[in-house]
């Protein structure tokens with residue numbers, strides 16, 4: 219039954235996964251994400267999923283590989299350094315086309331960095347991250363509610379496209395408590411004839427591999443993947459527009475930053491500045507076309523990408539705007555969350 | 571079959587009739603065959619799921635007519651863990667070389683064993699990195715020449731060959747550890763019995779089963795297949811003695 223609760227982001231993420239029919243969870247503790255594995259450990263006796271606290275993120279991602287290829291609905295969660303460790307495995311998973319869900323509750327890097335929230339893994343999440351040509355479907359929730367909704371969506375998209383899907387969240391959304399409506403639990407029945415469940419006489423053996431040693435065959439696999447990425451790009455772009463009628467200044471922001479930017483827009487509007495917000499919800503596929511269309515509107519003066527990093531998504535905004543309008547950037551790094559005042563002051567001093 | 575003749579040996583049907591990429595004399599093909607003989611004799615093709623490593627046996631799935639997954643280098647134990655936990659009624663095995671299991675994948679090996687993951691390791695110890703052209707493995711013998719120990723393995727800087735069977739048999743959750751070889755017909759039969767026993771123990775859910783096969787690599791040892799058998803007898807087996815390191819009580823298995 220759908221149910222309203224007041225929950226911490228990471229715990230809500232775990233609860234959503236259970237309700238979405240989770241069968242296997244493999245994870246390794248890391249701040250600010252550990253509540254997910256702790257919550258799932260606490261709830262384990264009441265449900266049918268398997269939980270393993272792996273010996274490392276390397277092991278966790280490869281347990282995900284094995285379990286996903288066995289046909290199960292599986293997930294792992296981590297934070298930035300752990301996500302780096304998973305990259306080889308994710309590349310294998312993308313090439314072998316295994317449906318599974320990742321969540322990266324990002325903390326500030328590089329290096330061991332900080333445990334404070336950040337968006338500095340945007341490049342790693344949206345450009346592939348591991349070796350080879352591939353993409354994950356990347357969702358950028360901006361609230362506890364959306365974290366829950368995106369977990370459902372992520373599992374659905376993973377199965378639909380036989381693709382890994384990830385939530386690129388951050389330490390603030392993972393740690394904050396908000397009201398959340400938890401959807402009805404799903405009774406998950408996998409339908410995966412390709413899974414390695416034991417060869418029966420009625421079918422050929424199933425092989426899960428990312429090895430295609432002949433260049434011609436490997437190219438075919440790449441073309442197949444690219445075809446899929448194209449289909450995803452055509453069908454799965456999601457975004458939110460806020461106060462974009464009559465707009466002159468467009469902030470582009472995702473995740474936590476988009477909530478701060480909404481406040482910035484409201485304050486700007488109060489002082490008569492025609493500002494609006496464009497929020498990518500899918501970070502890959504990136505909403506290139508809608509931004510391109512906005513850039514073609516005469517009254518639009520410029521775009522400002524506001525991020526909690528040194529300027530990553532701004533590159534995708536520039537590619538989308540494609541030279542039609544100036545694109546600026548404002549960001550804070552190292553786990554600092556910018557305030558609405560500093561953003562609006564920056565815009566007023568530099569761009570108006 | 572001609573009248574008066576009796577067929578006493580054949581390739582198991584589950585071992586696909588393909589020309590293998592393995593070098594002449596390599597034990598990989600022998601070990602593939604004994605696994606598939608078990609699959610056929612026990613009629614468990616629908617129950618077995620294998621995990622192949624990165625190494626010479628990366629293409630094992632080309633020959634074994636069962637469902638298989640290809641794991642990243644060193645991660646076969648984690649992959650097998652994921653499969654077995656999702657499909658606890660299946661018989662799952664990982665098939666790994668010494669670089670895979672005892673160098674890059676040591677953590678996964680030890681922790682799968684320590685959790686008592688209920689699958690079977692088939693560990694092919696040939697003392698060298700076969701696939702990448704004969705570099706030193708953690709199991710390379712003292713003084714043994716490889717492309718990265720061209721003057722012979724030097725224990726002062728590279729340590730001594732790691733004894734994985736001895737190591738994992740220390741872990742409480744491990745049920746069965748045996749070291750076998752395929753250097754003689756008798757030893758090959760023993761190797762088959764060991765894998766059978768491991769599968770049986772796995773089906774009983776008694777814990778991790780670990781079969782180490784002291785293997786060869788004529789190509790990278792730069793010798794003939796016959797000489798490689800000699801090397802196993804004279805050099806490898808004195809350091810890696812064959813035998814059972816740990817097993818459950820008989821009543822538990824039968």
Ligand SMILES: Cc1ncc(C[n+]2csc(CCOP(=O)(O)OP(=O)(O)O)c2C)c(N)n1
Pocket residue numbers: 624625626627643666667668669670671694696698699700701702707
């Ligand atoms: C992450 C990673 N590092 C290195 C390699 C290169 N590599 C492929 S096989 C191999 C060693 C294999 O040796 P072993 O496990 O002993 O198996 P064998 O080939 O002797 O059967 C290495 C280092 C790789 N594929 N992936």
